[in-house]
Amino acid sequence: MYLGIGDVVRDRSDMAVGIVVGVTSRATGNRVAVYVSGNVSGNAVRLSEPYDLDLLARHARPTSTRRGVLALGVLVLSVLAAFYGCLSAHALGAGWLLMFLSGLGGCTAVLTAYQWCSRLTGPRRFRV
Incomplete structure (x- = not known):
């Protein structure tokens, strides 16, 4: 636990x-x-x-304004990464499924990096 x-x-x-x-x-x-x-x-x-x-x-601190603005910025960046992935796949002549998967991969890459950073800077838990 x-x-x-x-x-x-x-x-x-x-x-x-x-x-x-x-x-x-x-x-x-x-x-x-x-x-x-x-x-x-x-x-x-x-x-x-x-x-x-x-x-x-669980004890959780309330979200600060700075952290909320950072989360919004990451969300905008992930949408831009998804759009760029779709646009790049379309330029290479890919079908709609590959375009969708390319956009999903770009969005997931940005959001996963944000989740790992927030997990590393979050409160410590002790295994007992």
Whole structure:
């Protein structure tokens, strides 16, 4: 299971809901530090086994204006790549199927590069 700091999890032992605050390594294996608020003893950080946790929600930052403009720019670039691919295939005398596949390939190449870049710069997840 991949967890990130800020993810909301539920502990199966007592159904307590908490937020992941870290991961620790012990001789017996990895433990996940979970911040649980409002239990009987007050607010507390507890260490839980990873297999005892259910993931309820992922922590995600809201999209910034800069990132939205970048996504729009990538979308426009991918449409231009698709158009150029179709136009190039048409100039070489290809049929409609090859023109469509050429445009789809150009669009997919640009969007895949954007997805990989956003995945590399996104929040880290820890394997526990």
